[in-house]
Amino acid sequence: MSVISSAPELASPFPGLRPFKLHEDAIFFGRHEQVSDMLERLETCRLLTVVGASGCGKSSLVRAGLLPALHDGLLFGAGSEWRTVMLKPGTDPYRELARGLVESLPAPDPSDSGDWLSYVQAMLLSGDNGLIRVVNEAGLPQGSCVLVLVDQFEELFRYRSVARSQGQDAAETQHATYEERNNANAFVNLLLETVRRQSGSEGVSGWLRTGGMISGLTPKHPIFVVLTMRSEFLGHCDAFLGLPEAVSQSQFLTPRMTRDQLKDAIVRPLELFEAVAHPALVNRILNDVGTDPDSLPLMQHALLRTWQNAKEHLEKQPLESRQRVELKIADYEKAGGLQRALSLHADEAYEELRRDPVQGESYQRIARQLFLLLCRQTSEGVMVRNPIQVTEAPRLPVSRLSLSCTSRRFSVRKVATLSPLPPVTMTWGRTVPWT
Numbered sequence: 478m479s480v481i482s483s484a485p486e487l488a489s490p491f492p493g494l495r496p497f498k499l500h501e502d503a504i505f506f507g508r509h510e511q512v513s514d515m516l517e518r519l520e521t522c523r524l525l526t527v528v529g530a531s532g533c534g535k536s537s538l539v540r541a542g543l544l545p546a547l548h549d550g551l552l553f554g555a556g557s558e559w560r561t562v563m564l565k566p567g568t569d570p571y572r573e574l575a576r577g578l579v580e581s582l583p584a585p586d587p588s589d590s591g592d593w594l595s596y597v598q599a600m601l602l603s604g605d606n607g608l609i610r611v612v613n614e615a616g617l618p619q620g621s622c623v624l625v626l627v628d629q630f631e632e633l634f635r636y637r638s639v640a641r642s643q644g645q646d647a648a649e650t651q652h653a654t655y656e657e658r659n660n661a662n663a664f665v666n667l668l669l670e671t672v673r674r675q676s677g678s679e680g681v682s683g684w685l686r687t688g689g690m691i692s693g694l695t696p697k698h699p700i701f702v703v704l705t706m707r708s709e710f711l712g713h714c715d716a717f718l719g720l721p722e723a724v725s726q727s728q729f730l731t732p733r734m735t736r737d738q739l740k741d742a743i744v745r746p747l748e749l750f751e752a753v754a755h756p757a758l759v760n761r762i763l764n765d766v767g768t769d770p771d772s773l774p775l776m777q778h779a780l781l782r783t784w785q786n787a788k789e790h791l792e793k794q795p796l797e798s799r800q801r802v803e804l805k806i807a808d809y810e811k812a813g814g815l816q817r818a819l820s821l822h823a824d825e826a827y828e829e830l831r832r833d834p835v836q837g838e839s840y841q842r843i844a845r846q847l848f849l850l851l852c853r854q855t856s857e858g859v860m861v862r863n864p865i866q867v868t869e870a871p872r873l874p875v876s877r878l879s880l881s882c883t884s885r886r887f888s889v890r891k892v893a894t895l896s897p898l899p900p901v902t903m904t905w906g907r908t909v910p911w912t
Contacts, residue, residue, distance in 0.1 A: 490746035493781040494774050494819070496534075497541035499561075504746035505541035507738035508534070512542040515729050516552050519543075519701060524672045526630075526704045526724045528711065529731030532771045535705045536628055538731060543703070547624065555622050555699060562625045566632040568657070570664040571601050574608075574625070582615040582623075602663075605670035606694045613697045622699045627668070631710035633661040658716075665717040668702050672723070675700065734773070736763055743780065752787075752802035758809055765815040778819050780804075782812035830883065843883040 490504050497505050515538075519525040525543075529535045550557035562577040564570070575598035584593040600614075601607040612623050635657070674695055708730070714720045734742070743759055762779070766772040786808040791799055813821040830840040 489781060489784060490750050491777050491780040491784055494778045496536035499540050499544055502541045502545035503749060506745040507734050507742040508538055508542050511538060511732065512546050515543050516546060518727060518729055520553055522672065522727055523675055523701045524723060524727040525729060526706060526727045527729050527731060528706050528708050531707050532774050533731050534773050535731050539626060539703060539705060556620050558618065558621045560617065560621060560623050562623065564627060565629045566627060570633065571598055575601055578611055601667065605666050608667055608671045609674060609694055609696045612700055617698050622701065624701045624703060626703045628705050630704040630706040633664065634710055634713040662717055665720055669719050669723055671700050672702055739763055739766060754804040755806065758804055758806050761806060761809065772815065775815050775819060779812055779815050782818050782822065783809045786811050840883045847883065
């Protein structure tokens, strides 16, 4: 069950703002040494916690680096037959995990997918061994391995910020926070217990005993758990018994890419498309990126826009004089460079909202309100991301249809989603007078 696709199936050498996807490993460069370190850590205790600052490339590293390596059989003793379950916890981690399992594991009766989903969620909620039960009953082929990837694991800590933002006065709010906290705690126990039942006491130290007595249920197939989490949430792990010890043992701190690694990330994907970047442009981009860890998604976005400009320039030339695509400084500057490419792109999407003859101004007003929800000011006065779920957006006094039409305009253009990509609200100059 391969997740790797060949280069001709790729639309572009650069993904833009979004993280790399599984099939984009062919254009993922500069991180291979780190993938080896991650495999070694995952082999040790079947749990890997990938930690790093927002926008440092955690999700891309896992999806386009670690996962293809697993499918290539590079994890010692695990083989190459993998079922990958991917989810973001959101407001209901059990439901999201159940959906991921149903999508990745074979159902006993494919015609009863709805009943199978309900059954899987019920098994997960039945106790700390629920995940093992689901995998054991899935009827996987001999030699299969299961990987559960919980991306943006910090979403489990939402109940803390919700409680602070909504206040502790209302009994209803307190009850909702209590329920969400208990749900998050049970979900963490489910993941830790799944790992504990496959590990010896030497490998997992103190968090082996947090669940009390362990029954004899063991997985028929190896189950590995990978978490990605923003580093500023590490301290929140102490809210869950056993989690700080588990994260401490399994942590992989995503390092910054060196100048040579960044150069590979620029030049080598172009080679697969028989294209090149002018050396002066490569040095310009590397200098613009500097040592800022938040610049990775900005770099990928600027490269995508530069690639599009270079292709457009080539297509305007006569057929007999066309050669390979070459990215030049002029294409880069037309895109806006590292600092302005995203802002210009967001401006285009914002102005397109006005084209609706009836709702144009309304959609722009919704966009302003929406982007203000996607960032918040800390007590130190620093503006940071504030990811929200779609279910939280109704706090805006607008219809769901209007909200959908507005947010879809930015999502389709790969500028933002309701869970914002790191640099959008921080670099879009138009948002400054809105605050």
